[in-house]
Amino acid sequence: MNMPSGTFLTLTVDWSAVRFDLNLAPAFSLLLVTAGPICATSNIMLANNICDLEKDITVGRYTLPYFFGKNALDVFAGLYYVTYLTWAVSIALRILPPVCLLALLTIIPVHKNICRFRAEHIKEKTFVLSVQNYIIIVGAQTLMIFLSGVLL
Numbered sequence: 001m002n003m004p005s006g007t008f009l010t011l012t013v014d015w016s017a018v019r020f021d022l023n024l025a026p027a028f029s030l031l032l033v034t035a036g037p038i039c040a041t042s043n044i045m046l047a048n049n050i051c052d053l054e055k056d057i058t059v060g061r062y063t064l065p066y067f068f069g070k071n072a073l074d075v076f077a078g079l080y081y082v083t084y085l086t087w088a089v090s091i092a093l094r095i096l097p098p099v100c101l102l103a104l105l106t107i108i109p110v111h112k113n114i115c116r117f118r119a120e121h122i123k124e125k126t127f128v129l130s131v132q133n134y135i136i137i138v139g140a141q142t143l144m145i146f147l148s149g150v151l152l
Helices: 024-051 053-058 064-092 098-119 123-151
Strands: 009-013 018-022
Touching: 024 053, 024 064, 024 123, 053 064, 064 098, 064 123, 098 123
Parallel strands: none
Antiparallel strands: 009 018
């Protein structure tokens, strides 16, 4: 019994052995393409924790922003920029087609939201910016992948 080649995991079974092979190229491609949604999702949780930091400390709950200190906002911004870096690398490596470059334009509203969150991280006012960034990033990437499938 053999699985098709080119998949992430290849399983080969015969009477004498069972063999699992992880194919690195497809796994790396998957990591690059999914980094954006992963980082954007992580930032929703990180933004929530940043907004609740003072309340969490008073009840003895120590989340990542407590340990990151002032760097928590840099991590928050950095995760978004990693999204765009991995997206550009995916296009440069031809994992995704050039039409997907259009998704990089979303860095403009995302950057504005990052600046607004850095200036004031109050749950009732600015937490929603992390959700907006998620929708912008994941929506644009999904749309560009769909369009590239339709156009090519």
